[in-house]
Amino acid sequence: MPISPFGNPASPQAAATAQLFRFVLALGAAVFAIVAGIIIVAAIRFRHRPGQGDPAPDTGRPGIEVVWVGAAALLLLVIFVPTVSTMRAVDPPADRRLPDLVVTGHQWWWEVGYPGLGILTANEIHLPVRRMFLVHLQSADVIHDFWIPSLTRKMDMTPGHATDVWLEADQPGVYLGACAEFCGVQHAWMRIRVIAEPEEAFAAWQQQQRQAPSPPRTPDAVVGASLYHEDTCANCHGTGIGPDLNHLAGRDTLAAGLMPNTPADLARWLKDPQAVKPGSLMPDFHLSDADIQKLVAYLETLR
């Protein structure tokens, strides 16, 4: 996708925001050109010439004052009207219905829940195209900020003060987003992706998520499943302290977009999460390579 200074709007909400941005930018550029032009003309025309005394002081010209106060007020009004109409297009109304999605910011990953569907996942949002999802945003710890530049505005996630945004995509595709409020050491690796897909693909995904993954069959995976419980992984995963892993193998990336979700990367993560994502809230368990292999075999069954 070509990079544009105005973003690549791919939803009605992002298009409205980009249009407002362009309008205000053009207006600002015009004001700048006029003011800078007048300053340059005045500096040249009224420059000091030899033999010339000080100019007579000018005290008050009500006519001009009315003009510039009036012009500034008019300019603000011209910005205010499209701003309000953009806000109406972009922000959900206060009388909210049940949200389609609840996204919770954690240091440094995103919990993604579909309350109406009973789905819980992390770091990836599946979205049917051209359907407007009401997204309820909250934080589990510090202030984060939800931002999918091509689809929706930035919105703070403040502990104790939930907010809402619309999320919608015109076309199928993967839209990247990130936390836009510095939230600690791994803020830069708090990425999120929106996977917008046709209605049928979304329905298939949702079906898959609502089913329990088939039980592990290979010997390695069976041992891995018991290691998973012995190693207290379930104390954090499945309790909201760490990302839900129920359908981990179906995700594109690991650790909030830090690496692709391949068995090798999964093994690298389990070997030492602190080496991969220093400061992350998953401790290093000093697992043996043999145990890691079995855990990976088990985690790969979670589709």
Ligand SMILES: [Cu+2]
């Ligand atoms: Cu954050």
